[in-house]
Amino acid sequence: MKLPPKKVLQKPLKMYNLLIIGGGPIGLACGLAAKKAGLSHLILEKGALVNSLYRYPANMTFFSTSERLEIGDVPFVSIHAKPTRSEALEYYRRVVESQKLNIRLYESVQGIHREGDFYIVKTNKDTYSAQNIALAMGFYDLPNTLNIPGEDLPKVTHYYSEPHAYYKQNVVVVGANNSAVDAALETWRKGAKVTMVVRGPEIGPRVKYWARPDIVNRIEEGSVQAFFESELQSIRPLEVDIQTPAGLVTIPNDFVIAATGYQPNFAFLERMGIQLSETEDRAPVYDPRTQESNLPGVYLAGVICGGMNTHLWFIENSRVHAEQIVAGILEKQLGQASSYS
Numbered sequence: 001m002k003l004p005p006k007k008v009l010q011k012p013l014k015m016y017n018l019l020i021i022g023g024g025p026i027g028l029a030c031g032l033a034a035k036k037a038g039l040s041h042l043i044l045e046k047g048a049l050v051n052s053l054y055r056y057p058a059n060m061t062f063f064s065t066s067e068r069l070e071i072g073d074v075p076f077v078s079i080h081a082k083p084t085r086s087e088a089l090e091y092y093r094r095v096v097e098s099q100k101l102n103i104r105l106y107e108s109v110q111g112i113h114r115e116g117d118f119y120i121v122k123t124n125k126d127t128y129s130a131q132n133i134a135l136a137m138g139f140y141d142l143p144n145t146l147n148i149p150g151e152d153l154p155k156v157t158h159y160y161s162e163p164h165a166y167y168k169q170n171v172v173v174v175g176a177n178n179s180a181v182d183a184a185l186e187t188w189r190k191g192a193k194v195t196m197v198v199r200g201p202e203i204g205p206r207v208k209y210w211a212r213p214d215i216v217n218r219i220e221e222g223s224v225q226a227f228f229e230s231e232l233q234s235i236r237p238l239e240v241d242i243q244t245p246a247g248l249v250t251i252p253n254d255f256v257i258a259a260t261g262y263q264p265n266f267a268f269l270e271r272m273g274i275q276l277s278e279t280e281d282r283a284p285v286y287d288p289r290t291q292e293s294n295l296p297g298v299y300l301a302g303v304i305c306g307g308m309n310t311h312l313w314f315i316e317n318s319r320v321h322a323e324q325i326v327a328g329i330l331e332k333q334l335g336q337a338s339s340y341s
Helices: 025-036 085-099 178-189 212-220 266-272 302-306 320-340
Strands: 018-021 041-044 109-115 118-123 127-130 133-135 170-174 193-197 225-227 231-235 239-244 247-252 255-258 298-300
Touching: 018 025, 018 118, 018 127, 018 320, 025 041, 025 085, 025 302, 025 320, 109 266, 170 178, 170 247, 178 193, 178 212, 178 255, 231 255, 298 302, 298 320
Parallel strands: 018 041, 018 133, 133 298, 170 193, 170 255, 193 225
Antiparallel strands: 109 118, 118 127, 231 239, 239 247
């Protein structure tokens, strides 16, 4: 006699008032704001805590003061006026611990779909339901590629960490902003022969005020070679080609640090149904008062709001997004409650 198949009992999904995708400073700020307002929350981070900051250069110093990096009214005490990467990592760990934020690390979102008045979020580890979602994903995971031959060689990186590995090596640094300048100066000081390839006519005007004159002086004295209004043309195991105003130049090369910037995960946004502007920056559409996107109950926070203009939003000027999102959720709840009364 054939027995009927056993029924598989699925555990009920816990409903969160706010599910936050991204465990960076702004994602944590959203969690703090939700907790303060009495809303249940869950933060999902596909990497380490504040993963973008973790992947910054080991010796990096922030442009901002510690006060401007604070979230949720938790004081950030730094030894120096400009905090270091290690101090920031310590600060955000202490925020999570002291405020008991509900966060799950190394858990990536695989899919999101709407069921009635709430969203189902499936990850590589579990499935959750939420009334509202805040996207605070940052942009540091997707580098702007050069799209040239040889970019996939092992000697090419879009993430610079620390200078020791480049001692006595021929290093090409592509870019002219903070990341490129930090990499060029640090590797040069540790004994690398550095060549910068810059698309524009000069070092970027937004470079940290103490680093810009330093790199300009190193270029002028010839310690660091620089090709302006130039582009890296191709990469080979032992050399690279650079297209310059004077023609094609080939130089010996051991490593390429492509500090060409990063971009938001537009594919993820489009799969969700987030409307993007038709302009070149592809900025997502949202209500600047509440941060709500074209999808009901889906909010945007942090650098992702600027699309390709990743220099518009920083920790210090987007912390307020967390409070705006939570205020928008509470406003909706109040409206729903009054409609039933």
